[in-house]
Structure formats: structure tokens, C-alpha cells
Amino acid sequence: MNVPQSDATTHFDAATAVARTETGDLVAELDGGWNVGPGILNGGYLLAVAARAAAVDSPHPHPVALSASYLRATGPGRVSLAVTRGPSGRTLAHSHVVLSDAGGPTLSVQATTATLGDTPPDYALAPPAIVPPEECLANHADIDLGGNPVPTVGLRDFVETRLDPTTAGWAVGRPSGEPVMRGWVRLTGGRPADPFALALFADVLPPTSWALGLMGWAPTVQLQVLVRALPAPGWCLVEARASEVAGGWLDEDYRIWDSTGRLVAQSRQLARTPR
Amino acid sequence: MNVPQSDATTHFDAATAVARTETGDLVAELDGGWNVGPGILNGGYLLAVAARAAAVDSPHPHPVALSASYLRATGPGRVSLAVTRGPSGRTLAHSHVVLSDAGGPTLSVQATTATLGDTPPDYALAPPAIVPPEECLANHADIDLGGNPVPTVGLRDFVETRLDPTTAGWAVGRPSGEPVMRGWVRLTGGRPADPFALALFADVLPPTSWALGLMGWAPTVQLQVLVRALPAPGWCLVEARASEVAGGWLDEDYRIWDSTGRLVAQSRQLARTPR
Numbered sequence: 102m103n104v105p106q107s108d109a110t111t112h113f114d115a116a117t118a119v120a121r122t123e124t125g126d127l128v129a130e131l132d133g134g135w136n137v138g139p140g141i142l143n144g145g146y147l148l149a150v151a152a153r154a155a156a157v158d159s160p161h162p163h164p165v166a167l168s169a170s171y172l173r174a175t176g177p178g179r180v181s182l183a184v185t186r187g188p189s190g191r192t193l194a195h196s197h198v199v200l201s202d203a204g205g206p207t208l209s210v211q212a213t214t215a216t217l218g219d220t221p222p223d224y225a226l227a228p229p230a231i232v233p234p235e236e237c238l239a240n241h242a243d244i245d246l247g248g249n250p251v252p253t254v255g256l257r258d259f260v261e262t263r264l265d266p267t268t269a270g271w272a273v274g275r276p277s278g279e280p281v282m283r284g285w286v287r288l289t290g291g292r293p294a295d296p297f298a299l300a301l302f303a304d305v306l307p308p309t310s311w312a313l314g315l316m317g318w319a320p321t322v323q324l325q326v327l328v329r330a331l332p333a334p335g336w337c338l339v340e341a342r343a344s345e346v347a348g349g350w351l352d353e354d355y356r357i358w359d360s361t362g363r364l365v366a367q368s369r370q371l372a373r374t375p376r
Numbered sequence: 377m378n379v380p381q382s383d384a385t386t387h388f389d390a391a392t393a394v395a396r397t398e399t400g401d402l403v404a405e406l407d408g409g410w411n412v413g414p415g416i417l418n419g420g421y422l423l424a425v426a427a428r429a430a431a432v433d434s435p436h437p438h439p440v441a442l443s444a445s446y447l448r449a450t451g452p453g454r455v456s457l458a459v460t461r462g463p464s465g466r467t468l469a470h471s472h473v474v475l476s477d478a479g480g481p482t483l484s485v486q487a488t489t490a491t492l493g494d495t496p497p498d499y500a501l502a503p504p505a506i507v508p509p510e511e512c513l514a515n516h517a518d519i520d521l522g523g524n525p526v527p528t529v530g531l532r533d534f535v536e537t538r539l540d541p542t543t544a545g546w547a548v549g550r551p552s553g554e555p556v557m558r559g560w561v562r563l564t565g566g567r568p569a570d571p572f573a574l575a576l577f578a579d580v581l582p583p584t585s586w587a588l589g590l591m592g593w594a595p596t597v598q599l600q601v602l603v604r605a606l607p608a609p610g611w612c613l614v615e616a617r618a619s620e621v622a623g624g625w626l627d628e629d630y631r632i633w634d635s636t637g638r639l640v641a642q643s644r645q646l647a648r649t650p651r
Contacts, residue, residue, distance in 0.1 A: 166598035168443030211445040222622035323441035325600040347497035
């Protein structure tokens with residue numbers, strides 16, 4: 102599938118939109134295209150939808166802290182979003198969002214919203230050195246898994262990904278042995294990133310376990326995303342790193358910088374290692 | 377206050393115990409001693425209590441992922457713990473714990489429990505180099521804030537802390553300017569650490585903003601703790617690092633290694649900067 106330029110500018114907004122029904126409930130129509138395999142929706146996509154629900158009735162527009170437990174896999178189609186509001190003030194507002202499909206809750210999210218400004222940071226970690234997007238590996242085009250089929254990941258139609266060749270040895274049959282992955286990402290069609298897109302980007306790269314030669318899906322158990330600043334337009338630089346792979350468990354630690362080199366988001370997830 | 381050796385071996389267990397009332401509710405008696413200032417209980421202590429509640433009815437004994445929203449400050453005394461159980465299986469179990477005092481909810485925690493084993497890691501980040509505990513700065517004894525009173529932190533009576541002198545310039549009036557802090561920690565009296573103690577240790581050091589010269593309490597907004605392995609007895613090495621301080625917000629990223637050098641826990645929190 103190719104995403105036409107004109108539609109794509111609003112595709113992320115449409116795919117993550119929440120609406121209020123006549124009975125006052127919040128609902129969303131999850132788009133099956135945002136998958137990481139047949140019928141399996143991307144965890145960052147689901148988190149972006151939950152973040153939209155948290156923002157609906159908040160006095161603050163920006164999700165700054167999101168912690169999600171992935172209770173079970175979520176498929177495409179209609180879901181409901183039950184929001185329980187917590188304390189709310191001038192600086193921040195808390196809420197708890199439960200996303201449910203016909204079978205019951207699938208995602209439970211603690212959300213904090215706030216109003217991010219344009220204050221320059223007192224301290225901010227600088228981005229790592231990486232070659233520009235045009236010297237990186239494109240979505241599927243440059244990947245060669247030794248004759249094995251490259252997995253079809255619907256997400257890549259909506260998020261352009263350019264992988265740092267120094268961390269993408271696995272893509273050409275030579276896993277680096279270091280669970281680190283870096284790449285440039287942006288929404289296809291050029292829609293600028295915002296805090297909701299950063300929630301998506303916080304789970305957007307392939308599992309770092311691929312760099313250890315452990316190919317396969319690494320289902321997320323719990324994911325925390327912190328949004329630290331409003332991103333400037335353009336490519337975001339994403340670095341993912343595992344600190345430990347043990348006993349069937351894997352962590353993924355993300356840092357995301359915008360096109361100006363400002364650290365705009367961080368995330369950490371606990372996942373199961375591919376079987 | 378000095379904690380007598382004989383009592384101290386079980387003080388952590390007593391201070392974090394949860395009990396079931398005749399009506400079936402879970403309750404705890406929060407110990408005002410575990411504070412970071414007058415009437416303000418430590419966030420890691422509160423998280424350890426919530427983790428105990430999550431484990432009570434779980435088929436799995438170990439909290440492996442905890443995400444807590446700190447809704448408002450929690451004082452000492454009786455609290456209730458409402459546990460909503462999520463999906464549960466052979467590998468892990470999800471639950472949601474709400475800790476409430478007489479005024480309503482103060483802490484909302486998503487918990488995942490599992491059964492950690494003794495499998496050697498496939499990959500684990502090595503600890504940083506640091507001098508042994510006896511060459512580090514002791515709790516209050518070695519700290520000199522230029523004649524200003526050293527804040528009374530009850531927590532330090534229960535958790536022995538030895539600060540790496542290379543990251544504790546703030547303690548002798550010379551903040552390093554780098555928001556990094558390292559130290560050795562253990563429960564006073566020698567009780568070995570376990571996953572519940574690691575939840576405590578994940579918020580145990582002074583705010584890294586002190587290394588920037590921003591002295592004062594940095595209230596936690598949201599804290600995620602991942603427990604990766606069962607710790608060996610002895611001192612744990614804790615490293616805290618901020619990646620960004622901006623607009624009144626601060627993150628704290630912890631890694632914790634046990635006495636054998638195994639990475640046993642990670643945490644990240646979003647906090648407000650000291651005023």
C-alpha cells in the first residue's frame with residue numbers, strides 16, 4: 102500500500118481520532134493498517150489513541166507522561182475509551198484511560214497532561230552522531246534477510262523510517278550483537294510531529310533483539326513515554342537500546358530528538374523476547 | 377533516630393506490610409519515618425507498599441513492572457489498597473492498584489507480576505566504575521552545605537547510602553553541573569534486597585537537580601520501575617541521571633546493579649524541579 106501524499110497529511114489524525122457517542126462515551130475506530138504483523142496493532146499507535154482520550158476533557162493539551170500496560174493484543178475496529186479523571190490543576194492533570202474492545206479491556210494507561218511551552222532547556226542531552234536520512238536504509242527497500250521474506254509491517258506505510266546503517270547489520274544478515282538501533286522517522290506525507298506522534302514514535306523501531314539475531318515480534322508488556330518538549334517540524338532521530346535481555350524479558354529504552362537536536366521524548370518498555 | 381540492628385532486619389517488611397481486614401479490604405499502616413521531609417513520604421516507599429498489594433493475590437510473587445502516578449502527597453497512617461486484577465497467566469499477571477487515604481486516591485499504580493528465576497542474562501549492561509562504599513560519603517556525616525543545615529530525611533535512617541564522591545560535589549558546596557548521581561545503598565541492618573526493596577531503591581537518591589545547584593524537593597509525577605532479576609545480598613549500586621531539565625520538569629533515570637554486578641532494576645520518573 103502506498104499512502105497518497107494528500108491523504109497522508111491527515112492520516113495519523115484520522116487513525117487516532119476519538120469521538121464522543123450520543124451516550125457520552127468515547128470511542129475510536131482502530132485502523133488495521135497500523136500493524137506490526139497480521140492483525141497485531143502497533144503498541145505506540147494504541148498509546149497515541151489513549152493519549153487523545155486523556156486530552157479530551159483535560160484542561161491541558163499535551164500528554165507528558167503515559168504508562169501503559171498491554172493486557173492483551175488489540176485488533177482493528179471499534180474500541181471504547183473509559184477515562185477516569187484524577188486531580189487536575191494549573192500545572193498538570195492526571196487521568197486513567199482503559200481501552201476496551203468487545204472482549205473487554207486490552208490497554209490500561211495512566212496519563213498526565215500538561216501545557217508544554219517553548220522555554221529553552223536548562224539541561225538537555227545532545228543527540229548521538231548519525232548520518233543524514235538519505236544515507237540510511239529505507240523502510241523495506243534496502244533490507245536483505247538472506248532470501249527470507251522481509252516481514253510486512255503496515256506501520257511502515259505510515260511512518261517513514263531510515264535506519265542508521267551502523268546499527269542495522271541485522272538488515273543485511275550481520276546482526277551487530279549490540280542491542281542498539283537508531284533511525285530517522287517522520288509521518289509519511291510530512292505531517293509534523295506533535296506529542297501524540299511522539300507516543301507513536303516511542304515504539305516505532307524494530308525490536309533491538311533483532312540486533313542480537315533474535316528475529317520475531319517482541320510483545321510489549323508495559324511502556325512508559327515521557328514527552329519533554331514540542332517537536333520542531335522535520336525528521337525525528339530515534340535511538341533504542343536494551344540494557345538487559347534475560348529469562349525471556351527485554352527492555353527497550355528510547356530517546357527521541359527533533360530536527361533541531363532537542364530531546365523531545367523518552368520511553369522505556371518491558372517486553373517479552375521473540376520465541 | 378538510630379535504627380537498632382535487631383529491629384532493622386525486619387523494619388522494611390513491617391513498614392511495607394499489607395493486611396486484609398475482616399471485610400476483605402487490603403490496608404497498610406504507612407510509617408511516617410520513611411520521609412524525605414516533614415510529613416512527606418518517599419515515593420519509592422509508597423511504591424513498595426503498592427507492589428506488596430499487587431502480589432497478594434497474584435499467582436506470581438515478583439513485581440517486574442510498576443508504573444505509578446503520584447496524584448497528591450501521601451502522609452503517614454492508615455491507607456487502603458484497592459486492587460483490580462487484569463489478565464493473568466503462566467508467565468505474568470496484570471493488576472491496577474489504587475492507594476487511598478481518608479481524602480481519596482493518592483497513588484495509582486499499574487503492576488505486572490511474574491516469577492523471576494536464576495537464568496544468567498543473554499545480555500546485561502555492566503555497572504559503572506565506582507569506589508567501594510567505605511571510600512564514599514556517608515548519609516549525613518560527610519555532607520557540608522556551607523553552614524546551611526543538612527535536611528533531615530527520615531528515609532536515610534532505613535536505607536544506608538554511600539555517595540560516590542565524584543558525583544557528590546553538591547554535598548560539599550561544589551555542584552558538578554552534570555545531573556548524575558551514584559551511590560551504594562542497602563537496607564539498614566543488613567536485610568537483603570528483594571524486588572520490593574528495589575522498588576524503594578528506584579527513588580532513593582537525592583534529586584539529580586542538586587548536582588545543578590537546584591536544592592530542594594523534586595516531587596515525583598510518574599515513576600516506572602522495572603525489576604529485571606533477583607538481587608544478590610549486599611550493597612546495591614544505584615546510578616541516577618537526568619536527560620533533560622526544562623520548563624519546570626526533570627526526568628530521573630535509574631539503573632541498579634547488585635553486589636555481583638548484575639543489572640537488577642531500572643526506573644524512570646518525571647518530576648517537577650525544585651522551586
